[in-house]
Amino acid sequence: MLRQYELVERVLAYDPDADEAMLNRAYVYTVQKHGSQKRASGDPYFSHPVEVAGLMTELKLDQETIITALLHDTVEDTLATPEEIENLFGPEVARLVDGVTKLSKIEAMGESERAAENLRKFFLAMSEDIRVLLVKLADRLHNMRTLHFIKSEDKRRRIARETMDIYAPLAERVGMYEYMREMQLLSFEQLEPEGYAIITGRLAQIRSSEGGQVDAIALAIKQALAEAGLKVEVSGREKHPYSIWKKMAERHVSFEQITDIMAFRVVAESQLDCYKALGVLHSTWHVIPGRFKDYISTPKSNGYKSLHTALIYENSMRMEVQIRDSEMHRLNEFGLAAHWAYKQGGVRPDGQVGWLRDLIEIVDESHDAEELLEHTKLAIYQDRIFAFTPKGQLLQLPKGSTPVDFAYAVHSDLGSFAVGAKINGRHMPLRTVLSNGDVVELIKSRNASPQLAWLGFVVTGKARAAIRRAVRAKERAEVAVIGRKLFDQIADRLPSKIGKKAVKDACKRLGLAGEEELMVVIGTAKLEDRAVMEALMPGSTKDMPEPEHWAKADRAISIKGLTAGMAFHLGDCCHPVPGDRIVGIREPDKGVVVHTIDCLALASGVDADWLDLSWGERTSGALGRVRVVLYNRPGTLAEATGIFAGNRANIASLENSGRDELFSTYEIDLEVSDLAHLTRIVSALRASDAVAEAERI
Secondary structure, eight states: OOOHHHHHHHHHHHOTTSOHHHHHHHHHHHHHHHTTOBOTTSSBTTHHHHHHHHHHHHTTBOHHHHHHHHHTTHHHHSSOOHHHHHHHHOHHHHHHHHHHHHHHHHHHSOGGGOOHHHHHHHHHHHHHOTHHHHHHHHHHHHHHHTGGGOOOHHHHHHHHHHIIIIIHHHHHHTTOHHHHHHHHHHHHHHHOHHHHHHHHHHHHHHHHHHTTHHHHHHHHHHHHHHHTTOOOEEEEEEOOHHHHHHHHHHHTOOGGGOOOOEEEEEEESSHHHHHHHHHHHHHHSEEOTTOOEETTTSOOTTOOOOEEEEEEOGGGOEEEEEEEEHHHHHHHHHTHHHHTBGGGTTOOOGGGOHHHHHHHHHHHHOOSHHHHHHHHHHHHSOOEEEEEOTTOOEEEEETTOOHHHHHHHHOHHHHHTEEEEEETTEEEOTTOOOOTTEEEEEEEOTTOOOOGGGGGTOOOHHHHHHHHHHHHHHHHHHHHHHHHHHHHHHHHTSSSOOOHHHHHHHHHHHTOSSHHHHHHHHHTTOSOHHHHHHHHSTTTTTTOOOGGGSOOOSSOEEOTTOOBTTTEEEOTTTOOOBTBOEEEEEETTTEEEEEETTOGGGGGOTTSEEEEEEOOTTOOOEEEEEEEEEESSTTHHHHHHHHHHHTTOEEEEEEEEEEOSSEEEEEEEEEESSHHHHHHHHHHHHTSTTEEEEEEO
């Protein structure tokens, strides 16, 4: 553990103007506040914040960050208060400590009950001041270094899993690769102890049998570059054990099949020398195709810059080589932390933390805790591709992204109104997976809206959250429309007319936020009609007959203008289309399910909450299902689909449900405008020589 004078000397070594008295006061304060508290290792608890502060000095961070590291657990684990910290150390330190404390509170909760509001505040704090995250990452790294002292295996695995899923990706996203690698290694040891033991054992065998091979190859690289007149530093290392394990899992190969277990780093004097060195290496050794990446001309989202290539050395040995200059190397190892050194004067690298603001949007739009965790993992832990707008703006997206992901990355309004896309000048479906370098032009319409089906192919958390939010808003609005129509019927049964005040009072009695929420709970059948009536007019249902004896409403409820799948669902059993006589059955949380009046499924719903429905005038569009039996000879299916085309009906799905020597049976869903349209199609099928039977299902 660092002694008080050692910590202060470290800070003064790179920042002679630091406030020595305040640093000493913070050290003494954390020792006093944590007092006799002990860690699982048996060490005094204050050793932990002191070591975290030591990690911050290695990054040459400013004194406020060092003091925050010393105090980061005091509010959470001692009697210290934010007000006391602000009085003693100033508002900036108090704000940083508060930001770190917020995430600690979230960790203390179960994963399923994470507080979205606290997480939103934490990400907001990070986007305003990335030092909050730097302290938290150092805090987690030191906790992982001492994780083996915790006796409970379940607790060790839970902490390791959280580190692997959340903190290691966050470290990678801010460019702190050393932190990321060590967190992954320590987590890997806990989560896959057998795999860890096997891989580290094999690496030790290779190290002992091949001796100084890494050093020999590094020397050969340096000599080749020196002969070309380049002054460089070359270092080599074995690949990270977790990196090897991950590659084995992704490629489904054994350890023996992993050929590139050695990696080398070349640090040149300038960016131009980096490209010269690349040329020398590529002309000296064979290049492995498809493994070259230029992160200098196109840096990663965390600012990482380097040239990556893979070469074949002697005896078919593969090796990875990274080439960068000294400034790139400093930024690559410490990432955003490098920008926070005291000499930067507190200038924030805002351009590199835009992804944090994306996370804030995701948190705002997430519906529940599990969805929030899913989206934040998506946002921080995916490989990237690069795509361009028609004007040349570069966007970084996760692999597997589609034009919809691209649209939401540009602006949420563009995503919400997207109806099509041009990729490299060609019209392509919105579900097309983008490739590196694609130029994407979005086609939008003010009448469009996000589709639920998009969730089946988008990959970015921002897009998923925005789509779900838009779909929920539309569903809520349409359910409220149904609820309003049902409310009017309920109000008509009351002994006297009611006004706005009665509705407002009813909402209070029912514990609802307002009139719109009342309509939503009525539309989703979360409240029985009798309960609504009693809330509107207490005592009104006392002598009222049971619901089955209530008078039928004068008019059927129209579903015109509403969207199937939102406020109502068309029954899969009878596939109603406009023109059919229909009824609805309300089920709690499911909304209204629409059936044809002669649907056999209605026989089992005698006690159900029935509604008299109508399509409304000029309502059009639904899926009609037909069963078609074709003669089993060439061309009959083509003739049937020709009938659909001739009648302007699109095939939504087609399934072969039976086939024998003479006949083939198909069940086909058709997009039709109404019952008359579907009837014409069935009649045309029956008149065809290719069709043995045709009927509507």
